[in-house]
Amino acid sequence: MKLSAVFLSLLVIMTLTASSCYYDVEEELYPAGNCDTMNVSFAADVMPLFNQQCNICHATGVELGNVNLDSYTAVLPYVNNGKLVGSISHKNGFSAMPQGQPKLSSCTIDKITAWIAAGAPNN
Numbered sequence: 796m797k798l799s800a801v802f803l804s805l806l807v808i809m810t811l812t813a814s815s816c817y818y819d820v821e822e823e824l825y826p827a828g829n830c831d832t833m834n835v836s837f838a839a840d841v842m843p844l845f846n847q848q849c850n851i852c853h854a855t856g857v858e859l860g861n862v863n864l865d866s867y868t869a870v871l872p873y874v875n876n877g878k879l880v881g882s883i884s885h886k887n888g889f890s891a892m893p894q895g896q897p898k899l900s901s902c903t904i905d906k907i908t909a910w911i912a913a914g915a916p917n918n
């Protein structure tokens with residue numbers, strides 16, 4: 796094999812290796828851009844998410860860690876004491892949620908944060 800052929804093969808191998816590091820996570824390909832955080836609704840966005848991701852552990856009657864996320868009035872204290880955002884953002888000093896599962900997508904976290912920034916309305 797000629798030296799130039801060796802270099803060419805090396806180049807091909809390096810290119811293949813480098814491109815195999817890419818993975819198509821939508822959120823990382825289009826950061827923030829297509830995450831709609833306007834007019835987040837408690838009833839349409841936040842509560843369904845809690846029911847899906849959290850309430851296997853935090854519904855009335857289960858209430859792991861004495862935390863109930865079953866209704867607007869139940870959720871509000873965790874908005875006000877910062878534990879909701881602390882736990883889903885995996886901040887130091889808070890228990891990382893959802894427990895034993897991957898962190899929520901940053902768009903989901905952004906939506907919850909935006910809802911709280913809007914005054915956590917019961918909308």
Ligand code: HEC
Binds near residue numbers: 879892894
């Ligand atoms: C598999 C069960 C499970 C799931 C799912 C789960 N949690 Fe928890 N959560 C716990 C347990 C157990 C505790 C109490 C022990 C602890 O703090 O680690 C807790 C504690 C918390 C606390 C108090 C945190 C603190 O630092 O005091 C908050 C807030 C919370 N969860 C929110 C959520 C939210 C929001 C979700 C969904 C995105 C969720 N949890 C999903 C089990 C769960």
